[in-house]
Amino acid sequence: MIDIREYLKLARDSGAYKDIEIDILKETLIAWLEHPGEPCSVVELRDGNLLAGFAVFARAKNTEYSYDVRSICVDAVYRGKGVGQKLTEMIEEEVLNFGPQAIVRFEISKKKEAVVGEGFLLERDFAMIGHIKAFYDTEDDYFIYAKHVSNFMNREDGEGEDGGDGEAPEDSATLQSGAATIVAAGENLA
Helix, strand or coil: CCCHHHHHHHHHHHCCCCHHHHHHHHHHHHHHHHCCCCCCEEEEEEECCEEEEEEEEEECCCCCCEEEEEEEEECHHHCCCCHHHHHHHHHHHHHCCCCCEEEEEEEEEHHHHHHHCCCHHHHCCCEEEEEEEEEEECCEEEEEEEEEEECCCCCCCCCCCCCCCCCCCCCCCCCCCCHHHHHHHCCECC
16 A cells, blocks of 8 residues: 655655645645546655655646646655656656657746756756746746657658658557556666
8 A cells, every 4th residue: 555645755855845735745646546547647766665756747638648747756865866867767658658649748846856856857858948037936946848758759751660650650569557557566776
C-alpha cells in the first residue's frame, strides 16, 4: 500500500511547496489512490525503500496529446544524481502509452525548479515558453516549459521512421505498462 505521507513529507522538506500546495498535493494523491490514472498519474523512483523522487502529471483538459506535470520533487540527498532525469524520462514514456506523440508541459516556480536542479528542464530539451519575473515573490519567478515527445522521429521529408506518413511504427513499443504499475512496482536506482 502506498503511503502518501511519504510524498507529502518529501515535498514539505524540499522547502519549495507552500502549505496550500501541500494540501492540494494531498487531495490529488488521495484522488489518485482511489482511481489510479485519474485524475492524474504518479511516477516515483526509489533507492531501496527510500523515496528518492516523484512526479505527478495529468492530461491537460480539452486536449488529446498534452500533459501537465503538476508536481516534481527530488529528495535533497539525490539531487544531481540523475533522479530528476529519470523521472522526466518515465513521464515521457508514460504519456507515449496514450498516443504516438505528446506535449509535456511544466508550469514551475524558480524554487521548485531548484528542487530538481536549476536549468534542469532546459538540459532535458524542454523549451522555455513563458517567464514571469517575481510572480510568486521577489525571488521566485514563474516559468512554463514544454517539450514534444514521440514514438517516431520526424524527418525533413515529413516521413516518419517507418517511411510512411509519420504514424508511429508498429514496433515502437512503449516501455511501461501504466503509471499505476510504475508506482506499485516502483523503480529503483541502479
